[in-house]
Structures are given as C-alpha cells and as structure tokens.
C-alpha cells in the first residue's frame with residue numbers, strides 16, 4: 573500500500589491551517605475538489621437558474637451516482653441520494669410492511685435516532701424491539717445475533733456498523749450473511765464507516781445501507797445516500813411515501829415506482845451537495861480506503877495511549893476491532909464543557925451525552941464522554957498538542 577502524502581493532502585484541505593480538527597465523526601473538513609464542486613454549482617445556479625443549471629450539469633450529476641456506487645462496490649441504479657443518513661434510514665425502514673407483533677432485531681450500540689424510530693414503531697404498530705447481547709470484549713456478539721436471526725425470525729435486522737458513541741466496529745458481515753441465508757431484510761447504518769474504511773456491499777451482504785456525506789467521507793453537510801440491493805428493488809420494496817420523483821402517476825388509481833433506487837428519493841434536490849458528495853467519493857477512492865483506514869486507526873491508537881496516561885481520564889472504547897473514534901470519560905468533567913474549552917484553544921472535538929447512547933453508557937456507567945475523531949490528514953503532532961491542551965485544562969482545574 574503506497575504511503576499517503578500527508579503534506580499534499582493537508583494542502584488540499586483549507587481547514588487544516590490554524591486549527592486542529594479532531595471532529596471528523598461530527599463533520600470532517602472538505603478537501604478543495606469537494607468545495608469546488610459545491611461552489612461551482614451554486615455559481616451556475618446563480619447565473620442560470622436552479623432548474624436550468626441541473627439540466628446543464630446532467631452528466632456530472634449522473635457521474636456523482638456512479639462515484640458513490642463505485643465507492644461501495646454497488647451496481648448501477650442502486651444508490652438514492654437523500655438529505656442525510658437519518659432520512660436514508662427512515663426511507664428504508666418505511667419500506668418494511670410491519671405488522672403488530674413483528675420483531676426488529678438490533679444491537680445495544682445502534683444509533684440513537686434509529687432506536688427512537690424503533691420505539692415510535694413500537695408505539696404505533698406494536699412492533700417489538702430486541703437488542704442482541706454484547707460480547708464480553710464489547711460490541712455485539714455477532715454469532716449470537718446471527719443465531720437470533722435464525723431462532724426469532726425478525727421482520728427486520730439492523731445494525732450500526734460503527735456507533736456514534738465509541739470507537740467500536742461491529743461485525744456486520746457475519747450478521748448480514750445470516751440474514752441473507754434466511755432472507756430477512758438487513759439494514760446497515762454505515763454513517764460513520766463510509767469514508768473511514770472500505771465498505772463494499774459485495775462483502776457486506778445487506779438489503780439497505782444508509783450513509784451521510786459530511787463525516788469521514790469529507791463531503792458537504794446536508795447530503796446522504798441509501799444503497800438498495802437489486803433484489804429488494806426487484807421484489808418491489810419502496811418507501812411508504814413515494815413522491816413524483818420516486819414514482820409515476822400513471823392512472824387514476826395507479827402509480828408505478830421508479831425502476832431503480834431513485835424510488836427512495838424525493839423531488840427537490842440540492843444538486844450542489846450531490847455533486848459535492850460525488851466529488852468526495854471520488855477523492856476518497858483516489859486516496860485509497862485501505863490506506864485511510866490504516867492511518868486513521870493508527871492515529872486513534874496513538875491518541876488512546878496518550879490519553880490513558882492522563883490522571884482522571886478513562887478511555888471508553890471497547891471491542892475486538894476499534895476505529896478512528898476515541899472516547900474518554902473525564903473525572904468530574906462534562907464532555908461538552910471540555911469541548912468548549914478545547915475549542916477556545918483551536919482544537920475541535922465533540923461530546924456524546926448518555927441520551928445518545930443510553931444502553932452503552934448505562935453499561936459503562938458514564939453520563940458523557942469527550943469524543944476525539946482523527947482522520948488521515950491529521951498528524952501525530954496535532955494529537956500530542958490536543959493531549960497536552962487537555963492535560964493543562966485538567967491541571968488548571970486541579971489547582972483551581
């Protein structure tokens with residue numbers, strides 16, 4: 573694997589100068605080609621008009637679909653662009669014809685908004701929700717979850733491959749295979765994985781995969797996408813509320829869903845953001861997803877080691893495989909308070925509160941964590957500066 577040219581990659585990233593961005597799990601820094609794609613289209617819309625600009629860039633827009641499909645090893649016509657990962661997830665969820673008593677099988681680490689949607693389905697339709705057990709080392713026990721797929725015959729199985737609240741990577745492939753064997757729909761939340769590690773729907777059997785642009789993929793805010801497996805399209809799966817982009821009204825009592833994943837889209841589009849997402853997918857492939865994963869997780873490993881040396885700081889990431897999200901609980905300090913103090917020093921981090929990870933944080937016995945999420949363009953020097961800044965903050969508190 574060729575080494576990454578970090579200086580060149582940083583030179584491509586205007587946001588790298590003057591601050592230390594360790595919030596790539598929140599929203600990463602866009603590289604120049606992504607910014608150019610977004611701004612270029614906004615300029616065109618300003619001069620031509622929105623609809624005319626979309627027509628003028630029809631080929632480039634088509635290429636954005638191809639770039640995202642190639643990023644995840646998906647065949648043509650299987651990606652729908654939507655506003656964000658949550659919308660992608662909800663569109664997929666709405667395609668499942670839930671009945672009273674149906675079971676959704678998920679994990680203890682699944683994303684907060686997904687868990688809230690399951691509870692809403694429980695309230696309205698009497699759907700049951702079961703959380704597969706965690707393994708002793710952390711993260712879902714994938715063989716146990718696969719066994720539950722066989723035994724419990726859920727209506728839907730769903731998993732966040734990487735949660736928002738820790739640096740864990742869950743084994744989605746094992747669960748996906750069990751779902752494929754039993755022909756149970758499998759919905760993967762790959763929001764934190766796309767752009768951080770290779771995601772290939774050939775090796776990760778799934779019916780749906782939801783993702784966002786702005787995180788490790790380094791695309792713009794306000795854009796996301798949904799992969800829909802060809803067999804799901806053939807079986808006629810469609811969202812509960814298709815609109816005139818997702819379907820044609822062909823007779824008084826009849827509509828016809830679009831033949832491809834477009835049936836999960838809706839009509840009004842920020843095409844500038846779609847073009848930016850395509851540019852981000854292209855950029856990530858050029859950098860190389862394996863190299864990205866190797867460097868970002870090595871940086872995170874270094875960060876965990878350095879943070880663990882600080883008094884009163886506990887690294888909270890647990891699991892057989894860890895990624896570029898680092899979470900720490902700091903004695904007597906709220907995550908968000910530390911985020912603001914570090915931001916004052918030009919260091920960008922984020923925090924996660926228990927309300928975003930009730931099951932995980934209750935298991936760990938924490939109320940909030942500070943989350944630091946490096947990406948491949950960060951340097952060891954930046955990480956060391958961030959650790960020293962945190963150490964100073966905590967020492968100042970200690971003496972104050």
Ligand SMILES: Cc1ncc(COP(=O)(O)O)c(C=O)c1O
Nearest residue numbers: 656657658683732735736763784
């Ligand atoms: C694991 C996971 N899934 C889904 C989402 C939601 O993504 P979006 O804000 O693009 O809807 C997030 C956002 O943090 C996330 O971390």
